[in-house]
Amino acid sequence: MRGWIYDRLVAGMTTGWYREVLDRLPNGARVLDVGIGTGAALAGCAELVRSKDLQVVGLDIDPDYLERCRGEMARAGLAGHVRPVLASVYDHDDGPYDAVYFSASLMLLPDPVAAISHTAKLLTPQGRLFSTQTFHHRRSAVLERIKPMLHRVTTIHFGRVTYEHELRNAFIAAGVELVELTTMSDKGRSSYRLAVGRVRGAEGDLGDGRASAA
Helix, strand or coil: CHHHHHHHHHHHHHHHHHHHHHCCCCCCCEEEEECCCCCHHHHCCHHHHHHCCCEEEEEECCHHHHHHHHHHHHHCCCCCCEEEEECCCCCCCCCCEEEEEEECCHHHCCCHHHHHHHHHCCEEEEEEEEEEEEEECCCCHHHHHHHHHCHHHHCCCCCCCCCHHHHHHHHHHHCEEEEEEEEEEECCCEEEEEEEEEECCCCCCCCCCCCCCC
């Protein structure tokens, strides 16, 4: 039931976010998906994953979500491309990866700086760190109070209200260069954005050269 609610409330929106990131990856890329959840959003991009022959390791700490995820991958024909793993991002030490992707999960983590710093060490020299996130444009004390409590009604942890300067500061503190911050959709009081980072001093490009200075 929790997985069904997750898919109805989250997957429809984040499927487009996944596609935005996967479009940027070169063929054969190895990807670490942090917070894969039920996998429904990734399954919505199944044709893209198969056509690019992407190999995805999907982390999550919720065994119920991962059980549903395995079923989703099988139904989408992605069992040979996606490996769901029950683990914390802070403990994961596999790699190297061409890309690390946080789909609305980065600022939900207890220590985003540590997550960025740790996963950046798992990247190839030309690798990129991607994060898609909802940002609120103005401070809202009401939303700041309500959003962390939504899981009591929905069973889903939406984290806290996030502002652009918080994400920028997290990248700086982690020593990872923010090379792009693109608005995917503007909702007026909030927007959906894609952040792209790379390890400072790293040379070369991941693939299509779309990253530009933030």
